[in-house]
Amino acid sequence: MLYGASAQSRLVRAVTEQDRDRHRLQVDLARLGWGSDDPAIRQVFTSQFMPGGSKELWQAFNELQRASTSxxxxxxxxxxxGSIDVMDQARRVRARTLVMHARGDQRPPFEQGRLLASLIPDSRFVSLDSDNHILLDGEAA
Incomplete structure (x- = not known):
């Protein structure tokens, strides 16, 4: 079972220099602000992972990020x-595979879940009704 997975990550999918700059910006944001007492930079990542989260959930996830790594x-x-590319490897998977992806997920985007499922022979794709990469308690998904 794969959930919220992608065949190609952001940097591999990058078409323009602006796309590559966005990747580098996220890396720099983490390097410069992840460990600070100000959660504003971690909030950038939190809002990508769970845009539908409550203020309390966001605060807890912001702190979890800081506490879990440098x-x-x-x-x-x-x-x-950013450099992950499993296009060739996915075609060689021989296990029964269920690929699930939230429709509004942007980390990675929904199309990447569909692409991954299309590459894995005989896989099944399930679209989940959510905007969150990290599913929230109480969501239908």
Whole structure:
């Protein structure tokens, strides 16, 4: 089962220099502000992962981000994840695979979930009714 996965990450999908700049900006945001006492920079990531979250949930997730890793490690992970491309590997999967993706997910976008499912032989794709990458308690999805 794959949930919220992508065949190609942001940097691999980048077409323009502006697309590449957006990736670098997110890496720099993590490096410069992840560990600070001001949650504003972490909020950028929180609002991408769960735009439908409550203020209390956002505050808790902002703190969880800071507590779970260093700014440098967060930046390294974001940078490394930007270069993921599993297009060829997905075609070689032989296990029964369920691919689920929230329709409004932007991290990664819905189209990436569809693409991944189209590459994995005999997979099943399920579209979930949500805008959140991290599904929230009480959502139908």
């Amino acid at each position: 700014a440098e490690n967060a930046a390294r992970v974001l940078d490394a994840c």
